[in-house]
Amino acid sequence: MKNTFLKYLILLLGLFIGCMEEDKLNLQVFETSASGNKYTELIDWSGDQSDATIVINPEDTFQVITGIGGSFTESSAYLLNKLSPENKSKILEAYFGDAGARYSLTRTHINSCDFSLSNYAYVEEGDTALATFSIEEDRDDVIPMIKDAMDVSSDGFKIISSPWTAPPWMKDNNSWVGGKLLNEHYSTWARYFSKYIEAYNAEGIDIWGVTFENEPLGNGSNWESMHYAPEEMVDFVQNYLGPQLEKDGHETKIFGYDQNRGEELIDWAEKMYEDEASSRYFDGTAVHWYASTFKWYGEALQKVHQMSPEKYLIETEGCVDAEVPKWKDDDWYWSKEATDWGWDWAPEEQKGDHPKYVPVYRYARDMIGCLNNWVDGWVDWNMVLDRQGGPNWFKNWCVAPVIVDPDQDEVYFTPLYYVMKHFSRHIRPGAVKIGIEISNDELMATAVKNPDGTIAVVVLNMSDNDKGFTINLDGKASTVSIQKKALQSILINQ
Known part of the structure; x- marks a missing residue:
């Protein structure tokens, strides 16, 4: 009985973790910074805290690039x-x-x-x-x-x-x-x-x-x-x-x-x-x-x-x-x-x-x-x-x-x-500039949807402090860390 209950608990935990993963965005993050990054792809880009929220709205469209x-x-x-x-x-x-x-x-x-x-x-x-x-x-x-x-x-x-x-x-x-x-x-x-x-x-x-x-x-x-x-x-x-x-x-x-x-x-x-x-x-x-x-x-x-x-x-x-x-x-x-x-x-x-x-x-x-x-x-x-x-x-x-x-x-x-x-x-x-809202005026950002379906977001942090921000897109979210005095381009693969 104990083994059955344990297996059931593990299954539920796996499903919960799977759902959490499904709710995360598939990101590639590249950074150039005063500290020395030069269009460096970041392997560990996730942040522990979020100082800002960036909401992307692909339905809100502007100019074609x-x-x-x-x-x-x-x-x-x-x-x-x-x-x-x-x-x-x-x-x-x-x-x-x-x-x-x-x-x-x-x-x-x-x-x-x-x-x-x-x-x-x-x-x-x-x-x-x-x-x-x-x-x-x-x-x-x-x-x-x-x-x-x-x-x-x-x-x-x-x-x-x-x-x-x-x-x-x-x-x-x-x-x-x-x-x-x-x-x-x-x-x-x-x-x-x-x-x-x-x-x-x-x-x-x-x-x-x-x-x-x-x-x-x-x-x-x-x-x-x-x-x-x-x-x-x-x-x-x-x-x-x-x-x-x-x-x-x-x-x-x-x-x-x-x-x-x-x-x-x-x-x-x-x-x-x-x-x-x-x-x-x-x-x-x-x-x-x-x-x-x-x-x-x-x-x-x-x-x-x-x-x-x-x-x-x-x-x-x-x-x-x-x-x-x-x-x-x-x-x-x-x-x-x-x-x-x-x-x-x-x-x-x-x-x-x-x-x-x-x-x-x-x-x-x-x-x-x-x-x-x-x-x-x-x-x-x-x-x-x-x-x-x-x-x-x-x-x-x-x-x-x-x-x-x-x-x-x-x-x-x-x-x-x-x-x-x-x-x-x-x-x-051919990319289309899309809607973006950012909650912290210490960051600047823009976003486009490319012809291949990827979404590119460029974020600039001119402050003297590292920042964390959460990107929200279509019900999914991920928190990214950006260094102080840094520029990032983030590619979202949908």
Whole structure:
């Protein structure tokens, strides 16, 4: 009798434990932390206490994700070509390979930009017929880097191309810097875009999208730029660029604005989406983060989405810093010593928008903030820079996730690389941003449901204390522990 009762008790206990296990989520947890984790998969991630609850609601759906990635610049491509084949391959695999960040959305420049070795255009001066058009300048570095990345990437990636300026002779100041496109060259410049798309297509490279101009408000007349007013942008796209690409059979997307988030963004979007005629050729809005890398301007992003809910909203450029990058010093990337682009030039009343700030947090906070406010794509700036923060013909130094010393053939993957990997690897094209509620404002989080059915959650803990949080999804729950000053990506397999 005793044996029968014992067997019955063991059976009940087993069933109880089984039910408990069935109520737990099937998780994979990856962490990058100030203490040294670098996209490390955690084997023991469960926590004893819960300081917060994260509730995920897959039925509450938002934008479809276009992609996440970085930019092909002449500077980055030039540096890759100076490295050994082994290190060049290591970097490309890290960004595009199956075990790497799996970048899915990228950007490059039409003509030269500040992160080029010199000023250049694709036609000879005065050639309005564009008979001399050639992308020969890109064949040494940019095109090979893109092709090598294509060879490495299993899923492929989209490319957005942006001009910093038209050739100087098309402009009212005949200069690489500043000035406006002359009215008589609106048609010439539109055909120039089409020629560029055709030339890259001939190389086997599909240009998925173009922005009509990088930073049309200007950059303080420092490096390549060309100015537009919102009305001039609409005129160029509505009456020249859109019809030209349509006539030539290009299905390339066209993005407007392509500058900072904030009040200016609203003004430009209102002109773009004023009516059916003005908005016809705009497939979406492109934005940068330089108005403040501390704020993500959720209200402005929400307003733009409301104006054009069916169109794209993509962050096409963001980077730190306004100084030379630190070499093999992970602690610096977790410290408040980094400066914001406006740290030096912002007027006193705007200083609060440009504080010294932790680079890891800048990236992670901005991507979470953007994703939670209808942004469907996020593109970092240079993928690779040298220890000076260049090369850059204007000496406009900044930081990239990967820093190299080509003379010593050395590579440094900064913590920013691992931050990018947390997002780009697990938030895939075609994913749907889903509802998420978090009970503790010391944590930030976002969530998507991927095309393969997995749910990816990214959690940021900027506090000085380890935290535990309970994830609730469809009646199941698991408690996860996150270190202080850490970023996690959590993959839920359903």
